[in-house]
Amino acid sequence: MITYLEAIREAQAKALADDPRVYIYGQDVGQFGGAFKATKGLAKEFPGRVLDAPLSEDAIIGSAIGAAIEGMRPIIEMQFADFSTVGFNQIVNQAATLHWRTQIPCPITIRLPSGGTAGAGPFHSQSMEALYAHYPGLIVMTPATVEDAYSMLIEAVAIDDPVIFCEHKYLYYHLKAEKLPTEAVPTGKARIARQGRDATIVTYSAMLHESLACAEELASEGWEIEVIDLRSIKPLDTDTVLASVARTGRLLAVGEAWPWGGVTAEVIARVATEGFALLDAPPMRLNAKDTPVPYHPNLWGTHRPTAKTIAVALRRLLSA
Amino acid sequence: MVQATAVPTASADTSDLKARFLAAHRWMLLARVVEEKLAALYRGGKITGGVFLGKGQEALSVATGMALRKGDVFAPLIRDQAGRLAFGETLLDCTRTYMGSRLGPMRGRDGNVHRGRPKEGLMAMISHLGAMLPVVAGTLMGRRFRGILGTVGAVSLGDGATSTGAFHEGLNLAAVEKLPLVLVVANNQYAYSTPTSRQFACEDLVDKAIGYGVAGHSVDGTNLEACLQVVGHAVDAARAGGGPQLVVASLLRLVGHGEHDDASYVDPKLRKTPLGADCLELAEARLLQEKWLSVEAVQQMQEEVQRQVEDAVATTMREPLPDPNTEDWCPLATRNLCEGTSPE
Numbered sequence: 001m002i003t004y005l006e007a008i009r010e011a012q013a014k015a016l017a018d019d020p021r022v023y024i025y026g027q028d029v030g031q032f033g034g035a036f037k038a039t040k041g042l043a044k045e046f047p048g049r050v051l052d053a054p055l056s057e058d059a060i061i062g063s064a065i066g067a068a069i070e071g072m073r074p075i076i077e078m079q080f081a082d083f084s085t086v087g088f089n090q091i092v093n094q095a096a097t098l099h100w101r102t103q104i105p106c107p108i109t110i111r112l113p114s115g116g117t118a119g120a121g122p123f124h125s126q127s128m129e130a131l132y133a134h135y136p137g138l139i140v141m142t143p144a145t146v147e148d149a150y151s152m153l154i155e156a157v158a159i160d161d162p163v164i165f166c167e168h169k170y171l172y173y174h175l176k177a178e179k180l181p182t183e184a185v186p187t188g189k190a191r192i193a194r195q196g197r198d199a200t201i202v203t204y205s206a207m208l209h210e211s212l213a214c215a216e217e218l219a220s221e222g223w224e225i226e227v228i229d230l231r232s233i234k235p236l237d238t239d240t241v242l243a244s245v246a247r248t249g250r251l252l253a254v255g256e257a258w259p260w261g262g263v264t265a266e267v268i269a270r271v272a273t274e275g276f277a278l279l280d281a282p283p284m285r286l287n288a289k290d291t292p293v294p295y296h297p298n299l300w301g302t303h304r305p306t307a308k309t310i311a312v313a314l315r316r317l318l319s320a
Numbered sequence: 321m322v323q324a325t326a327v328p329t330a331s332a333d334t335s336d337l338k339a340r341f342l343a344a345h346r347w348m349l350l351a352r353v354v355e356e357k358l359a360a361l362y363r364g365g366k367i368t369g370g371v372f373l374g375k376g377q378e379a380l381s382v383a384t385g386m387a388l389r390k391g392d393v394f395a396p397l398i399r400d401q402a403g404r405l406a407f408g409e410t411l412l413d414c415t416r417t418y419m420g421s422r423l424g425p426m427r428g429r430d431g432n433v434h435r436g437r438p439k440e441g442l443m444a445m446i447s448h449l450g451a452m453l454p455v456v457a458g459t460l461m462g463r464r465f466r467g468i469l470g471t472v473g474a475v476s477l478g479d480g481a482t483s484t485g486a487f488h489e490g491l492n493l494a495a496v497e498k499l500p501l502v503l504v505v506a507n508n509q510y511a512y513s514t515p516t517s518r519q520f521a522c523e524d525l526v527d528k529a530i531g532y533g534v535a536g537h538s539v540d541g542t543n544l545e546a547c548l549q550v551v552g553h554a555v556d557a558a559r560a561g562g563g564p565q566l567v568v569a570s571l572l573r574l575v576g577h578g579e580h581d582d583a584s585y586v587d588p589k590l591r592k593t594p595l596g597a598d599c600l601e602l603a604e605a606r607l608l609q610e611k612w613l614s615v616e617a618v619q620q621m622q623e624e625v626q627r628q629v630e631d632a633v634a635t636t637m638r639e640p641l642p643d644p645n646t647e648d649w650c651p652l653a654t655r656n657l658c659e660g661t662s663p664e
Contacts, residue, residue, distance in 0.1 A: 066458020
């Protein structure tokens with residue numbers, strides 16, 4: 001069995017082995033192997049190519065952009081997605097604009113350990129995908145499975161553009177697969193994780209698993225819920241979403257991130273503007289509450305959507 | 321590791337100084353003339369957006385451009401016309417970017433001083449001050465990974481940028497990695513309208529070198545010879561493996577922040593101090609005094625440079641402007657992953 005976290009480690013090992021242009025730079029990623037051990041053993045296996053960085057997110061990302069200009073393919077680990085705000089300027093103003101302004105590609109991969117875990121609190125729990133997706137020039141990946149964590153990270157390193165790789169911390173240890181995949185779904189394509197005909201849930205990352213659990217629960221009541229895993233939120237596979245809504249007529253968009261703007265809003269906006277006639281009921285969305293992410297499990301468990309709250313929303317949608 | 325070279329030592333080789341001084345003077349003059357032309361075009365409504373001039377900073381800028389070699393990396397800032405030219409940027413790259421020619425390096429996607437050719441070592445600055453410092457550090461890391469040694473990266477910043485987080489993070493990272501990086505700070509006394517008294521509390525910016533564990537150098541930014549020597553020495557030291565070098569030049573910006581700004585906030589008394597001297601005038605006086613050039617030769621050079629600038633502007637004026645209908649509106653290198661590029 002291989003975990004989601006091990007898949008990320010293996011993908012990086014493969015990228016380092018396959019391409020001499022790849023290096024890893026981030027806080028504690030060297031001999032220590034990273035705060036989550038996503039780079040465990042890599043510094044030893046690839047001497048001089050897995051480097052500890054000072055606590056300087058701006059300079060870490062800025063330097064990766066410079067190295068990319070020189071033909072390297074850096075993988076940057078932010079210790080927590082939340083800390084990427086310190087490097088925000090370099091990501092959105094420098095990396096994201098470089099190719100458009102100068103026609104020089106900027107192939108950097110920025111790994112963001114994202115999302116909530118019990119007890120992590122306001123500054124180690126954030127989901128930042130919508131923030132980065134807002135800026136032109138970035139690709140934003142949100143893998144929800146062990147297989148995607150592996151194949152999408154390899155793909156991220158190969159892509160000639162900056163990729164924000166949102167890997168979910170809750171999935172690091174919880175999610176396991178038999179083996180690593182040998183084939184990958186192309187970047188930008190969503191995946192139908194469960195087929196159904198009564199309603200469509202569009203989701204991504206850790207919320208895929210809450211949504212699948214909810215679909216399973218409703219199946220015992222006879223409902224057939226289709227669940228779509230977006231995989232990447234930019235580009236966003238509108239075609240697969242619209243095709244599903246065409247079959248089911250009902251849409252619930254679920255995300256762990258905050259509600260304002262964001263991925264669920266984007267999904268609903270696209271379906272409403274491009275497929276309004278496909279809808280049999282007003283589309284719905286479910287997000288975390290619009291507060292900082294709370295520390296205590298009692299609060300945290302209610303702050304984000306769960307299989308239970310998704311089921312409540314779905315029942316309303318199905319009866320609409 | 322820290323060393324402060326307050327005053328340059330006399331050049332060992334006068335003929336070498338003469339050659340470098342004359343070359344530098346010509347780039348400075350060309351920069352001054354093209355910038356005056358840009359200001360005129362701006363006032364005549366021929367340039368959309370800002371115009372940012374380097375008057376008073378040409379000596380420092382040209383010294384940086386000349387100290388670098390082909391193959392080095394240079395991240396100029398907004399007052400580096402002279403240094404850009406000396407580093408190898410063409411006049412046309414300048415006029416085309418200012419005037420929005422489709423044939424320029426930025427093709428109308430970015431303007432004025434936000435231009436460069438990163439593959440040729442000339443970084444295209446973004447507006448966020450200090451932000452180019454980590455990028456240049458990264459180019460040097462990238463080169464080291466690739467086994468390319470012996471090149472130097474230079475970054476131009478102003479006194480205002482020394483207050484940014486990127487300055488701190490970038491210089492510290494460069495020091496930790498012992499990169500061949502030269503950080504040239506033009507302390508021109510004002511960040512836009514903010515005087516240095518509201519910018520930092522240390523006695524001298526060069527003292528920051530100690531804190532970062534890098535070599536520090538001070539120079540009179542109005543004195544071309546001093547700039548050539550001190551910046552040249554810093555670049556040589558970086559190239560020789562001495563790690564990052566911080567050069568702090570004292571001078572006064574002799575124009576507004578941009579041409580929209582009359583700089584009325586500049587203390588008139590400051591203008592009368594040695595800081596307020598015009599480095600180009602001083603350089604010209606020096607080369608006449610040394611009899612390196614005659615008055616006639618200087619005049620002839622001015623006419624040549626004027627013609628060069630007029631030619632570049634005339635060429636640019638005949639060129640096509642960006643066309644929204646042929647613009648591809650795709651920000652990615654991976655075209656098939658662009659979304660929403662054309663409304664359906």
